[in-house]
Amino acid sequence: MTIRCEIVSQDRTVFTGDVDIVVLPGAAxxxxxxxxxxxxxxxxxxxxxxxxxxGREEIFTxxxxxxxxxxxxxxxxxxxxxxxxxxxxxRANAARVRAEEALAKGVPADTDVYLAMEAALRKSNxxxxxxxxxxxxxxxxxxxQ
Amino acid sequence: xxxxxxxxxxxxxxxxxxxxxxxxxxxxxxxxxKAINAVTATRSYATKAWQVLRHVAEQPGRESLHPLLxxxxxxxxxxxxxxxxxxxxxxxYNSNVIRFASQRFDLNPAPVKYIAVGRxxxxxxxxxxxxxxxxxxxxxAAPSFADVSAVGRxxxxxxxxxxxxxxxxxxxxxxxxxxxxxxxxxxxxxxxxGEGLVEDFGNKSTGPAAAYEYEPDMRVILDEIIPRFTxxxxxxxxxxxxxxEHAARMIAMRNATDNAKELVGALQLAxxxxxxxxxxNDILDIVGGAEALSAK
Numbered sequence: 001m002t003i004r005c006e007i008v009s010q011d012r013t014v015f016t017g018d019v020d021i022v023v024l025p026g027a028a029x030x031x032x033x034x035x036x037x038x039x040x041x042x043x044x045x046x047x048x049x050x051x052x053x054x055g056r057e058e059i060f061t062x063x064x065x066x067x068x069x070x071x072x073x074x075x076x077x078x079x080x081x082x083x084x085x086x087x088x089x090x091r092a093n094a095a096r097v098r099a100e101e102a103l104a105k106g107v108p109a110d111t112d113v114y115l116a117m118e119a120a121l122r123k124s125n126x127x128x129x130x131x132x133x134x135x136x137x138x139x140x141x142x143x144x145q
Numbered sequence: 146x147x148x149x150x151x152x153x154x155x156x157x158x159x160x161x162x163x164x165x166x167x168x169x170x171x172x173x174x175x176x177x178x179k180a181i182n183a184v185t186a187t188r189s190y191a192t193k194a195w196q197v198l199r200h201v202a203e204q205p206g207r208e209s210l211h212p213l214l215x216x217x218x219x220x221x222x223x224x225x226x227x228x229x230x231x232x233x234x235x236x237x238y239n240s241n242v243i244r245f246a247s248q249r250f251d252l253n254p255a256p257v258k259y260i261a262v263g264r265x266x267x268x269x270x271x272x273x274x275x276x277x278x279x280x281x282x283x284x285x286a287a288p289s290f291a292d293v294s295a296v297g298r299x300x301x302x303x304x305x306x307x308x309x310x311x312x313x314x315x316x317x318x319x320x321x322x323x324x325x326x327x328x329x330x331x332x333x334x335x336x337x338x339g340e341g342l343v344e345d346f347g348n349k350s351t352g353p354a355a356a357y358e359y360e361p362d363m364r365v366i367l368d369e370i371i372p373r374f375t376x377x378x379x380x381x382x383x384x385x386x387x388x389x390e391h392a393a394r395m396i397a398m399r400n401a402t403d404n405a406k407e408l409v410g411a412l413q414l415a416x417x418x419x420x421x422x423x424x425x426n427d428i429l430d431i432v433g434g435a436e437a438l439s440a441k
Contacts, residue, residue: 008190010290010377011183028360041197042360043369066369068197075193077370 003035005051007060007076014060014081015051022074023050024067033074040069046126048084048134049076059084059134063123080123087131096124149423152416156409163405169234170398173391179287180388181319187290187381194374198335200357201367211367213301213375214335217310223257224278224309225250226300226332228316228382229266230390231283236397238317238325238390239265245327246315247273258309262296262383278303284383290376293383297376304333316382317389323396325389330382332375 002018022033025047031040044067049060065078099121103114147155202214227246229239243266250257259275261267264282271277281296303309312333318326359366 006189006193008193010187010190010373010380012186013189026360027365038358039356040358040360041201041363041366043366064369066197066366068193068200075197077190077194077197077373079373 001035002053003033003037004073005076006073007049007062007078007081009065009078009081014078014083015058017051017053019051019053021050021052023052024074024076025049025062026067033069036071037069037074039071040067042067042069044076044078046122048130049081059130061087061127061130063119063126082127084130084134087127089128089131092124092127092131095120096128099124147419149416149419152412152419156412156416159405159409159412163402163409166398166401166405170395170402173395173398176286176391177322177388177395180384180391183287184319184381184384184388187377187384191374191377191381194370194377197370198374201363211364211371212305213333213367213371216334220255220310222309223250223253223255224260224300224303224312225257226260226262226296226312226314226379226382227266227270228314228386229261229263229269230386231264233265234397235390235394236400238393239263239269242266242315242317242327243269243273245329246270249315249329250313255310260296260299263386288380288383288387290380293380294376296383297372297379300332300379301372301375314379314382316386319385319388319392322392325393330378332378335371335375 002020003022005015005017005019005022006013007015020034024031024033024042025045027043027045031042044062044065046063047061049062051058051060061080061082061084062076062078063080065076065081067077068075099117102117103121225246227242229242233239246259257276259270259277260279260281261270261277262281262284267277267280267282279299281293284292300312304312311331314330314332316328316330318328320326357363
């Protein structure tokens, strides 16, 4: 018994496949979805989606969005989603430094720029944390530094 | 008749022009392909978002679902998002969009305001004395969703605050290399019934919609999805328009190259005649001179 899982972001399909369980960072907390789950529509927080099939587990970062759960399918409409293995640590790091510098310089709060920088900072932090915690290849993403 | 030297220069300059136009044609050809791929990549999100919205729409008590879904009783102001290119040299691409806008909205019962995406469209609208409230020019060549999302956000904002009661999206639909059609779509309020925006999103349903549980609640979820879906439609329209623009430019440049070749042929012929005439005259001169000498 499997459940179909589809993760799409605005510009591409990130993941499709039949899996055993999907764990979502729902608005009301972590939510494990098994086949024949009751229909739910939930917003997602910044976090990771875990998809398990057999003994294999794949991890995706998601920067908010919406998930629709039906008995036979989970559809994730993500604002930005990425397989942990694909995360470019160097780029995420650079993005974080850039955002931190910009915020430190004192952008007036409540402007679009401030919000955008803050979101960028949260996003790169999320990606870095996820890469550090879930990467399968043994080398730490920070080892190069 | 022009002198041989002038004609030689003219031929050279026409040849140079044809080289430039041929280069532009090649560049556009590869850009069309990229733009089409980008459109295709957005389809899956659009399809899914549309399905979720449809499922929600089938829930009971949907009359007061969301302000962005509500039809207004009277339309006092109309907003049109017009998507054109930043650059010319694309045949009739830009003027077609504006001509279509005129046909469609000049006789609109409610006053019309415009948001221009693309420099050419902005200039043409202003020249025609239209009211342009915002201008998004100089988008990058292959815009990301983030580059374009501000357009959708502004449209949603205008609609929410009640400054406008309906929003249309005017763009160029890419049919194929030789055919691009200026098209209008209703963006807001979002109509969940009928075809409207669905067209090729595909109607495959993921089974009957059961009653949902909402976390945290329906309003918040719709607040997430609908503005994004709207922004995505704008994004898709921008990509379609870009594909159309590049295709139009490619065709225009190909025609220009062909014309230049023809012109070079004609000029070359004329030049050869002038040159031959010169030689003949020279020979006549020499022969005449020699004869005058020997006749002495």
